[in-house]
Amino acid sequence: EEQLVESGGGLVQPGGSLRLSCAASGFTFTTYAMTWVRQAPGKGREGVVCISSDGGTRNTADAVKGRFTISRDNAKNTVYLQMNNLKPDDTAVYFCAAGTGWKTVQGACVILDPDYWGQGTPVTVSL
Numbered sequence: 001e002e003q004l005v006e007s008g009g010g011l012v013q014p015g016g017s018l019r020l021s022c023a024a025s026g027f028t029f030t031t032y033a034m035t036w037v038r039q040a041p042g043k044g045r046e047g048v049v050c051i052s053s054d055g056g057t058r059n060t061a062d063a064v065k066g067r068f069t070i071s072r073d074n075a076k077n078t079v080y081l082q083m084n085n086l087k088p089d090d091t092a093v094y095f096c097a098a099g100t101g102w103k104t105v106q107g108a109c110v111i112l113d114p115d116y117w118g119q120g121t122p123v124t125v126s127l
Contacts, residue, residue, distance in 0.1 A: 002026035002116055004096050009121030012086055016125070020081040022096030022118055029077040030054075033101050035111040036070060036081045038092035039120075045095070049081065050102040050109035059102060059109040064090070086125045093120040 008020040020036070035050040049070040050059045058070055067086075072079040079096060096118045099111035 004098065004116050004118035006094065006096055006118040006121040009094060009123045011124045011126065013127055014087060014125055016086050017082070017084045018086065018123060020083070020094055020096075020121060020123075022079045022081075024077040024079075024098065024116070027098070027116065029098070030074045032098035032115070033111065034070070034072060034079040035097050035099065035102065035109060035114075036068075036079075037095045037097060037111070038090075038123075039095070040089075040092040043092075046092075047102075047105075047108040047110050048094075050111060051079065052101075059104060061108040063108075083123070086123075088125045091123060091125050093122050095120045 006022045036048045037045050039045045048061050051070045055072050067084050069082045097111050097114040098116040099114040101112045102109040
């Protein structure tokens with residue numbers, strides 16, 4: 001069964017850090033670009049970061065630039081999102097997805113032809 005499973009979300013205070021993981025199985029992870037997308041309460045999905053299949057190219061949305069870093073370990077079929085200096089506006093459900101590439105829209109990446117989505121992991125930034 002092809003799937004993406006996110007983990008690592010939770011409650012964190014402003015200024016804190018979290019590391020999200022997204023483990024892939026059942027498909028050829030190394031051929032896919034990956035993205036982290038978030039959806040805040042009452043809002044639409046927002047592309048946060050993207051990474052190419054070989055990890056050599058990244059795109060980071062302006063809202064999180066300098067604070068969030070995407071990385072991947074193709075040997076472990078896993079993509080990560082390191083989130084530092086978290087702010088209350090970062091509160092959202094974070095999803096990972098696999099696609100053929102991405103396009104950039106107003107500075108944020110939008111995954112192309114997403115074949116797989118995870119179920120999401122919630123992140124709450126609050127005192």
